[in-house]
Amino acid sequence: MAVTFACEAVLVLVRNGWSFRKRSRVTVTSLCGMLKLKVHLCKPLKIEPGQYINLWMPSVGLGAFWQNHPFMVASWSTEAQECLEIFIQPRRGLTRDLLHIARPNGPFECKWAMFSGPHGHTVPVGQYETVVLIADGVGIASQVPYLKKLIHGYHHRRVVTRRIHLIWQISDI
Template sequence: MIGWFESCSVLISRHLTLPALIHRHRIWGPWSRMNVFIYSAYTLVNITLVFFHTHSVTQAGRRAGELALINLIFPLSATHLSYLADLLGITWRTCCKIHQATGWMSVALLCFHVVAECQSRGFSFPLGALRNISTLIGSISLAALAPLSLPWLRRRCYEVFLRSHQALTALFVYGTWRHLPDQTRLPKLYLYAPLVILTLTTLLEILNFCYTNGLFSGHGAPRAFVSFTPEGSLTHPKLRKAAQIRIVLPRSIKIDAGQYINLWMPSVGFWSWLQTHPFIVTSWSRGKHDTIELFVQPRSGMTSDLLSLAASAPGCPVSFLVMFTGPQGTSEIVDGYETVLLVASGFGIAATIPYLKKMIHGYNNCTLHVRRLHLVWQIESIGEKTLPFPVSQHQH
């Protein structure tokens, strides 16, 4: 059975998962054959449910509104997709794809619902009624929410997008709740279900946040010691301006290779108390961690302010009060492979360091099957001080 399962897995990967029908684009993609099949089937199921046994456009529009609420159960189930992905045991990228697919499907269904309702009422929409005002609030929130979710706009102002996305979603939920008639309980049940799930996941996330940060352990909050990588210590020009963060934890936690934490440093800048940033953990140990090491690539906002503060005191780490959520993310299983190839470029080397440490440790202690390890790092120049963090070197 194991051999048959592996053969089917190889065939699925070769013919469905790996070949790309739509290559990477700045707006969409890449989409493999499997992605196109799943999205097409998902769309076809929703269209069938909208028009199945419906006798008028009005009835189809009302069913579309109910289906939109059902599709919104997943997007409204948690405040952070990374925590929801960990609860479901899937990758963050897969969780984002599900979130996007269900969100855009809900937008399409609600647009059809609005058009059908306007056609049945003859565009009669008096604003004197409170229910109509709530409907207008929900519609405007949805109309603003959809274009703000486009990738090219989201990448340019991510922090603004994130907070506006959450605020507009809350307005949309409020407008929808007031729009639903009191005599129909089933549509409101579709709205209450994700709100109950959201409350439970938020409560679990808060409890996990308090535990990992040791807020009630009596050992104080985590402290971050930020040091600046001075000019000339790294030979690669893109790695010269960087910051290394060492977080001292009040409570030991288990972190696997490839996992990351969301860091909150309220005292770094004026708006930093509103920002959380994900960072890959570059340290690894077989047991639990008492400290966490991070390598920060400065871009803008909090990371740029952090680099400026660290550079103002060269040779002396700057201390900050920090809070974090995590560890989050899934770790790639490398136990059963004898040959491993790692590919990185520039700052991407930080994500491979924990795997390197793990596999070297497993090779030396005969706990992994890894025998050959190849690292391909795209870099302009190589010197003895290129690596921005220490890695044990072993020759066999």
């Protein structure tokens, strides 16, 4: 277990930059009670639909120093990305703190952030003729990468998908 932890710690340091001159940072914007995070990476990273990162932003506040959160990545590209987009419905703890910081001052930049990942597996939905995607509220952000990849695959004749049904339940408008 100690070896696994050490390997994970080294991987996190490599992905987030060894030096303090160039490191990962996060821009937080409040959008009608929601949060949009842009994670600016030191090194490009390939993310597949359905994958998430664990994000640690100690400069947000004292309590945030001890918290890291898993967040679903909403952006997708055929190439490795230098900037990841994340959408959040604030609840308690770190996400509520981020909402309070971002709201009064416009976009907030967290200059010291680290992440681990990507974690999780993608579902190969392009092998099905019909795909049904279901989302609730901000959960739509986790479906967007699948939509982008399916549309890209369709245009480049890499998927067999011909129909996509998107079911999105919205509680508040």
